Amino acid sequence: SSGINAEWPLRPGTGLKRVKSDVVVPFLKPLLATNTFGELVAATKVLRRTLEETDAFNEIVIDISKHAPSPSKEVVVSVCVKENRRITVGMTVKNDVNSTDGSFDVYGKLRNLFGRMESLSVKYSKGTNILSGCHVTLHKPIFPQLRSHVLFTTSTEQTLNRSSGFSTSDYLARLEYQFEGLGGLHVCQGDGLWQQIHGSKAPVAVREEYGHHTKFCVRHEYTRDRRDDNLTPTRGSRVSVKSELAGFLGDANHVRVDGDVSKSTRLPLGLAATLTARAGFIHTFSETSRVPITERFFCGGPGSVRGFFTDGVGDQAGGRPLGGLYHWGVGLSLHRHLPFSPYIWGLGKFMRLHGFVNTGSLESQPGELMAKPRVSVGSGLIIKVADRFKMEINYALPLLFAPGDTINRGFQFGIGINFL
Amino acid sequence: AVVSTQSGHYGRDPRGNEMLHSRCESTSMRVLLDQHSLSYSIDFKPNVEYISSNGRFPVAIINESDIVSGFSELVVYLKKRGYFLGESLSNEELNEMETYISLVTNRLESLVLYTSWLIMDNYNHVTLPAYTADLTWPLSTILPFYKRRQVLRVLTSKGEWNDISEEMMLAEGRSVGSSLAFRLGRYDTPGSFFRTDNEDKVTELDCIVFGYLNAIFFTKLPNYKLKRALGQQSRLIEFCKHMENARGFSGRPNQRNLR
Numbered sequence: 001s002s003g004i005n006a007e008w009p010l011r012p013g014t015g016l017k018r019v020k021s022d023v024v025v026p027f028l029k030p031l032l033a034t035n036t037f038g039e040l041v042a043a044t045k046v047l048r049r050t051l052e053e054t055d056a057f058n059e060i061v062i063d064i065s066k067h068a069p070s071p072s073k074e075v076v077v078s079v080c081v082k083e084n085r086r087i088t089v090g091m092t093v094k095n096d097v098n099s100t101d102g103s104f105d106v107y108g109k110l111r112n113l114f115g116r117m118e119s120l121s122v123k124y125s126k127g128t129n130i131l132s133g134c135h136v137t138l139h140k141p142i143f144p145q146l147r148s149h150v151l152f153t154t155s156t157e158q159t160l161n162r163s164s165g166f167s168t169s170d171y172l173a174r175l176e177y178q179f180e181g182l183g184g185l186h187v188c189q190g191d192g193l194w195q196q197i198h199g200s201k202a203p204v205a206v207r208e209e210y211g212h213h214t215k216f217c218v219r220h221e222y223t224r225d226r227r228d229d230n231l232t233p234t235r236g237s238r239v240s241v242k243s244e245l246a247g248f249l250g251d252a253n254h255v256r257v258d259g260d261v262s263k264s265t266r267l268p269l270g271l272a273a274t275l276t277a278r279a280g281f282i283h284t285f286s287e288t289s290r291v292p293i294t295e296r297f298f299c300g301g302p303g304s305v306r307g308f309f310t311d312g313v314g315d316q317a318g319g320r321p322l323g324g325l326y327h328w329g330v331g332l333s334l335h336r337h338l339p340f341s342p343y344i345w346g347l348g349k350f351m352r353l354h355g356f357v358n359t360g361s362l363e364s365q366p367g368e369l370m371a372k373p374r375v376s377v378g379s380g381l382i383i384k385v386a387d388r389f390k391m392e393i394n395y396a397l398p399l400l401f402a403p404g405d406t407i408n409r410g411f412q413f414g415i416g417i418n419f420l
Numbered sequence: 421a422v423v424s425t426q427s428g429h430y431g432r433d434p435r436g437n438e439m440l441h442s443r444c445e446s447t448s449m450r451v452l453l454d455q456h457s458l459s460y461s462i463d464f465k466p467n468v469e470y471i472s473s474n475g476r477f478p479v480a481i482i483n484e485s486d487i488v489s490g491f492s493e494l495v496v497y498l499k500k501r502g503y504f505l506g507e508s509l510s511n512e513e514l515n516e517m518e519t520y521i522s523l524v525t526n527r528l529e530s531l532v533l534y535t536s537w538l539i540m541d542n543y544n545h546v547t548l549p550a551y552t553a554d555l556t557w558p559l560s561t562i563l564p565f566y567k568r569r570q571v572l573r574v575l576t577s578k579g580e581w582n583d584i585s586e587e588m589m590l591a592e593g594r595s596v597g598s599s600l601a602f603r604l605g606r607y608d609t610p611g612s613f614f615r616t617d618n619e620d621k622v623t624e625l626d627c628i629v630f631g632y633l634n635a636i637f638f639t640k641l642p643n644y645k646l647k648r649a650l651g652q653q654s655r656l657i658e659f660c661k662h663m664e665n666a667r668g669f670s671g672r673p674n675q676r677n678l679r
Contacts, residue, residue, distance in 0.1 A: 194559070198470065204481055211467030212559050251556050318485075 015081035018112045019056055027051060027144040031077060040064065044077065053149075054141045056117045057081040086111055094388070102389075102415060103127025117141050125157075131167070133157035148179035161294075163311040164320045165202040166209065168294055170195045184224030184239070191217050193250075197294060203318030209293040214250035219243065230417065231390045232335060232352050232382060233264040234272035253289040256282045258297070260418070270336045276420050279328040281366070296323030299362035300374075300405070302414025305329055306358050307376030307396035312406035314362035319406065326369050329360030331420035335382060355379040356394070358420055375400040380412075391415050439550045440536045440639050441529070446478045448491045448631025455622060456503045466554030491631070492525060495624050506623040508616050517625045520603060520613065524628050527596050530575055531646055532636065534589050537571040541642035586645065593649030600629060601653035610659040611666065630663045 016024065027050055034040040044062045051060050059082035064075060088109040093102065107123040118140045125133035135155040142148055153174045160167050171194040178187050193215045199206070220243050227236035240260040246252035258280035266272050282291055298321055300308035311321035335354035359375045380394030392414045398407045438446070453460050460480070468477045476490035488497045498504065506517055536547045551567065552560040575584060604610040611620035613629070633656055636647050650656060 194562075196470075204484055204487060207471050207487060208465070208467075210470035212470075212555075212563060214556065214559055249557065251559075 015057070015059075015083065017083055018086070018115050019083060019117060020115045023116045028079065030145065037075070040075065040077070047079070050144055050147050051081065053147060054117050055119060055139075056084055056111060056141075058084045084111055101127060101129040103130050103133075129159050129161065131158040131160050133159075143179065146179040146181065148177065151176040151178070163298070163309070164206055164293060164322070166197050166199040166206055166293065168195055168197050182222070182224070183226075184222055187219075187221040187223075189219040189221075191215065191219065193217075195292075195294060197292065203320050205317035205322055206293065206320050213252070213292055215246050215252035215295075216249040217244050217246035217252060219245075227262075227264055231384050231387070232272075233262075233274060234266050235264055237261070237263045247285060251289070252292075252295070253286060254282050254284045254291060254295070256280070256295070262418075267334070271334055272336065274331075274333045274335070276331045276333075277329070278360075278420065280326070282325045291325060293323055296325060297327040297362060298323050299327050299329060299360055302392060302394070302412050303416045303419050304358075305331075305360040305374055305376060305420060306356065306378055306394055306412060306414075307398035307408060308374070308401070309406040309408045312408065313360065313374055313402075314405070315364065316404050316406065321406075324362040324364045326364070326366050327360065327362045328369065329358070329420050331356060331358045333419075350384045352382040353379070354382055354392075359400075360420070372402045373400060374398065374402065374405065378412075385415075389415060389417050390419075392419060439547055440542075440635060440641070441532050442477060443635040443639060444529070444532055444632040445476070445491055446631075447635050448628040449478060449480060449494055451631055452491070452494060452498070452505075452624065452627040455505055455627065456498065458503070491628055492521075504624075505627075506614070506621075506625075508621065509614060509623065513614055516603075517614070517623055520600070520625050521628060523596060523599060524625075524632055526578075527592060528632055530578060531589060531593050531596065532632065533571050534575060534584065535641070535643065535646045537568050538575075538584065539586070539643045543568070545642050546639075590645055590649050593646050594652065597650040597653040597656060601655040604655045604659055609662070610655045611662050612659075626663065630660060633660050634664075 027047060031040065031043050031047065034043050041064070044064065048060050048062055051057055059080075061078075061080040063078040063080070065078070088107075088111070090107055090109075092105045092107070094105065103125045104127060105123050105125045107121055109119055109121040111117075111119045113120055118138065121135075121137045121139070123133075123135045123137070125135070133155060134157075135153055137151055137153040139149060139151045142150055151174075153172070153176065155170070155172045155174075157170045157172070158167065159170065173192045175190045176187060177189075178185060180186070194212070195215070196212045197210050199210065221240070223238075223240045225236075225238045227233035227238055230238075238261070242256075242258045244254075244256040246254050246256070258278075260276070260278045262274055262276040264272060264274040280297055282295065282297070284291060298311040298314070299305060300313035300321075301310035305313055311323070313321075314324045315322045333354050333356045335352045338348050338351050338353060355377075356379070357375070357377050359373050361369055361373050363369045363372075376396050376398040378394050378396035380392055380396075383391045383393075385391060392412075394412045394414070395410060396412050397409060398405075401407050450460070450462075465471065468479055469475065471477075471487065472479045472489035473487055474489050474493070476493070478490075480488040480494055482488060482497075486497070488494045506514060509517065535542055537543055548564055551564055555563060601610075603613055607615060612622055613625045614621045614623055633650065636650060637657075637660065641647070
């Protein structure tokens with residue numbers, strides 16, 4: 001040790017009322033591993049973030065002070081917290097990360113059920129593709145050194161797929177474990193899903209998907225986001241890889257992999273470039289097992305290859321997309337602040353101009369994946385909304401498309417977080 | 421224009437796992453299409469009940485665009501396109517034909533549903549294995565429970581079936597059988613329900629009655645009381661034999677049509 005000892009006076013009453021002190025101690029242990037004052041300061045920042053993520057506290061005060069005068073150069077780290085309210089009721093509006101769908105949620109949360117930072121939340125959702133949904137989630141942070149959480153969720157949802165014209169009724173039980181590692185966030189999930197696909201007026205090819213099926217699967221998702229801004233990044237990269245293995249029980253019997261990579265960099269003249277690439281495949285383990293339409297990939301639309309209607313790339317039946325088992329997409333976007341007056345009535349700082357080139361494809365056979373690429377170009381306006389999601393108003397021109405694709409030449413509007 | 425059922429899809433596997441009710445409807449539909457000399461092929465889909473627009477199955481998928489569910493819808497569909505076996509009947513005979521078709525689709529169908537789903541011997545040994553043939557666990561446990569409850573709800577919604585028992589079912593079966601036999605007894609030979617110029621005139625009523633009776637008589641069930649109740653009417657048995665022998669009606673799927 002270089003001579004600085006860090007210790008903390010963890011006295012009863014330092015803000016802990018319902019939360020038991022032995023639950024908090026593991027969070028503080030990384031402070032002991034520091035050797036320099038700089039490391040100690042950095043460790044306290046991580047500690048604050050870790051305690052905030054538990055959602056058990058809403059005020060966290062970490063004070064580093066020296067006993068003066070003291071020849072031993074002792075440092076005292078004081079951690080004072082104020083526990084969050086036991087019961088919280090609220091509303092949120094959120095946008096699905098990987099699509100342009102949004103939802104309005106009403107939730108109630110009960111914290112510190114047994115004094116070990118557990119929480120029980122009940123959420124009711126309604127949105128553009130969620131007709132109604134109810135989720136009950138039990139959450140518990142564990143292994144503070146990994147900043148990990150365990151969640152158990154049971155939910156029922158009625159969803160509507162507007163582009164394909166079917167609805168689903170889902171009953172889901174999910175066990176989830178989140179932890180940090182390799183510079184990113186790992187999410188491991190085990191799902192048991194009972195889903196019924198139904199609807200009224202839809203083409204025969206879509207109606208033939210109707211019925212009940214079950215899926216029991218394990219899933220791993222790794223996400224690392226080092227961008228400076230998640231909506232209009234100018235620097236950094238984001239990587240997301242999802243892998244799913246289904247087949248232990250039930251009807252689903254496949255492996256599904258889906259990846260998304262984006263890299264942003266600054267260019268002269270205030271420009272920034274973002275290159276995004278996506279790809280994915282589904283492989284079934286037996287020739288007789290089918291992939292239901294709800295599991296397939298879709299391509300096209302304001303958040304995907306622009307210049308096409310939502311899910312307008314690939315096989316269609318009666319104007320309704322059927323999805324595919326293999327997909328890829330690449331997008332290059334150049335964007336910058338509005339010219340001349342970036343602060344138009346104060347709103348200009350939320351807007352950016354951009355031009356883009358998108359290409360991609362969606363097929364059911366791997367050999368045909370590169371045979372018919374779709375290409376579109378265009379330009380438009382990006383508007384950031386409350387730093388939560390962004391809107392795009394674009395003029396898109398599809399240059400290459402296949403017979404059967406539903407193209408949308410002209411103005412296109414989209415809301416979401418991750419665009420191609 | 422010619423209506424060609426280039427791909428007619430029927431519910432459940434006709435090669436042995438078919439439920440009684442599905443076999444009644446599918447035989448009726450096939451006989452009707454044969455009478456109009458319309459080509460079709462048979463395919464089985466485990467989710468045909470959900471493909472159906474009204475929950476009735478089998479379904480006929482015509483020209484990859486139209487879905488017709490059940491015998492009654494098929495009759496209406498073909499009639500709109502000029503295919504109607506009873507067009508030479510008088511208005512009075514047409515009303516009578518619709519009344520007897522309604523007798524089959526309401527009362528005889530209820531009897532078939534009751535004997536398939538609510539008589540435990542038949543349910544456990546025939547209906548349940550056929551219904552769950554393509555289902556994996558846990559759906560193979562959950563869905564038959566809901567389906568059986570749905571059948572019970574449908575039957576009890578019909579006033580006279582409020583308090584269902586086997587004795588009621590047998591009395592109802594004898595009543596339906598005697599009504600159909602009475603209509604057939606109008607002529608010397610029970611060749612068909614209607615005649616034109618002293619010749620048997622095959623109509624939609626003949627198709628649906630043959631379809632149901634053939635399926636009931638030839639489907640092996642542990643509890644065959646319904647078959648016995650209907651079989652008491654010898655005219656019905658003669659009608660079925662006449663349809664098979666003289667007209668080539670077949671209660672079994674033509675092997676060359678199976679995909």
